[in-house]
Amino acid sequence: MIFDASRMLSFDLETTSVNPREAHIVTSALVRIDGHEVDKREMLADPGIEIPEAASKIHGISTEQARAQGRPHAEVLADTVQAIKQGWKDGLTLIVYNAAYDLSVLRALTGDFTVTGPVFDPFVIDRVMDKTRRGKRTLTEVSKYYGVELGNAHEATADALAAARVAWKQVRQRFPQLAQMDTDALMEFQAVEWYKDRVSFKKYLEGKGRDASDVSTAWPMLG
Incomplete structure (x- = not known):
C-alpha cells in the first residue's frame, strides 16, 4: 500500500510526564482526515494521579480540572487504542509527531499495545531528510519552517x-519521493534512519563525556 497523504489519522497526547514509562494521559486527540472530511476528537482524562506543576504549565490543565471534568483514565486509554486500531483497519496512516514517545506511552499503559499499521513520524522525517538545518526540531519550530x-x-x-x-x-x-514508497518500505526507512541518527547522537554525547545510556537506537514502532 502506497502512503496516501490524504488519508491520515493524526494523534497526539498531553500527559503527566516526559518519561513515557511513567506518563498518564491528560488529553488524547485524534484527527481523522479522509479526503476533504476532517473529524476531530479530543478526550480529557482524569489521570488518577497528581499532574505535576511542570506538566500543567505545558498543557494548561490542572489536577483539579482533570478530576472535575475528565473521564476515567482507563476509558480514555481504551477509546484511544480502539480509534487507532480502527484507523489502521480503515487503511489510514497514523501520523504522530515524535511517535517514539506517544506510542511508547500507550504501550507502557496497556502492557500489550503493538503497532499493526503504518506510522508516519514528521519529526523523524524532518531530522533524517534535512540533517544540516540548524535550529530546534520541536513541533512549534518545525511548523514555522514548513x-x-x-x-x-x-x-x-x-x-x-x-x-x-x-x-x-x-x-x-x-520530499515527493516519500509518496512513491509503500508503507512497509516507509516504516523500514524511518526505523533505519532513526537508528543511524541515534547512534550518531550517542557518539556525540559520549564524546562530550555525557551519559548516553538512556538513548535508545531502536525505533519502537516496528512490530
Missing part, C-alpha cells in the same frame, strides 16, 4: 492538526 499554523501549542488537537499538515507538506512538497 509554513504551518500551529495555533495553541501543546493543546492536543492543535498539535495533531499541525503534525498532519507538516506530514502533508513533507510528502507533497518537500
